[in-house]
Amino acid sequence: MMNQKTYNVAVVGATGAVGQHIISLLEERNFPVNELKLLASGRSAGKTVTFKGKAITIEEAKPDSFVGVHFALFSAGGAVSKELAPHAARHGAVVIDNTSAFRMDPEVPLVVPEVNMHAAFSHKGIIANPNCSTIQMVAALKPLYDRFGIDRIIVSTYQAVSGAGASAINELLTQSRDVLDGKPVEPKVLPVAKLPVHHQIAFNAIPQIDVFTENGFTFEEMKMVNETKKILEDDNVLVSATCVRIPVVYGHSEAVYVELKQDFELEEVKALLHDAPGVVLVDDPAQQRYPLATEAAGKLEVFVGRVRRDLHHPRGLHLWIVSDNLLKGAAWNTVQIAEELIKAER
Known part of the structure; x- marks a missing residue:
């Protein structure tokens, strides 16, 4: 040998x-x-x-x-x-x-x-x-892009504090204890350590990750826009993002709405996701089974669930995508x- x-x-x-x-x-x-x-x-x-x-x-x-x-x-x-x-x-x-x-x-x-x-x-x-939030989204959407094509993506993220480093994790844990103990909270790190204004992350959601650009979107949001186009090699895909920091330590979650170019059957979409490399389909609403950050933490895969048709757009599709931001991300x-x-x- x-x-x-x-x-x-x-x-x-x-x-x-x-x-x-x-x-x-x-x-x-x-x-x-x-x-x-x-x-x-x-x-x-x-x-x-x-x-x-x-x-x-x-x-x-x-x-x-x-x-x-x-x-x-x-x-x-x-x-x-x-x-x-x-x-x-x-x-x-x-x-x-x-x-x-x-x-x-x-x-x-x-x-x-x-x-x-x-x-x-x-x-x-x-x-x-790529950026952690981009990686998990494109990994899940790639099989759908290949099969049906994608016109538009609208994504809202629910991102873990570990994406902002150890100091942000410590801030979340310290603030959580302080709130529970009835002590005053002193934010020093989030949303962006170098900026003069900081907000409480414990028991809160902060709709800012990175600094704002001139168009009103943050750099994190524009990373998702630009990186998705580059990875898919398609500048015609319309991408909009809202990135939010939430009080979770590990694992980013994303609510993703896509408009496909072709009509689709939901079962075929689920089959494509089930068979996609690096993707795990967790989609059984009757049993309340869907991806959770707590279950994705420590795992290498991207988890997808809550797969459903849009109520109004004939080629609209909704997905919930979760992955460990420090591992696959x-x-x-x-x-x-x-x-x-x-x-x-x-």
Whole structure:
């Protein structure tokens, strides 16, 4: 039996939530790692992380950190990616970047393996991971797009605080305790830490994720619009989004309305979703079975339910889509792209 080829892998942002998930997935899925290099900011350098029973020391991420690296998996913020990803690619690594730094760059493929893996093979050193809320939506809609075509998508999201980082999780938990204890709440992080005004997230819903653009939509909403068109390779699909932060720790939920180009039978729609790669159909209203963030948390798949016809538009369809935003929405999509590139080599 031939020895399996192994690869030198660098994880940039190794101490962050997504970085930690990437490291766990590399171990759980027995990714063919030869050497694992863990990179982070200077303040995290020197800490250790255990991988397959071995302690690995975190190093400061620098331009020359990528010599000999085959895959560089980035999740350390857009500024870090913009600075270091080109260096990693120059050293010959395939960069898979989790930030928004390169998503809309026409030279960079924006990839969800179940949807447009073919795009990844034309990379020029950097592959972008889409936004978490976009990933789960396009994974569920792809089989319907292929079969019927899509004219329009209107999506409202119900997004977990983990999408805003560890500080947002801590804020939710702290505020929840304070409200229950009758203490005053002092918001400091959400909706956007760098903005002067903050709102309570405990027992609340905040209709703002990221900052507003001139058209009245937020950057998060415009990411969904622009990324969906790029991934589907179709600028004619009309997309509108309203993105809302809710007091859930893990798992984004989405109410999605689509207008298909062709007439459809509901049973065929459900069959397509049932058979779609990476998608799990959970749709039994009589038994109150539908996707829940609490059940999607910790799982790699995208869950779809509440599939029903619109009451007025003859080709209108409603779906409820849920996925773990740190796994399929980030870490798993990243590792999955690398796995698919390796498979194609064989």
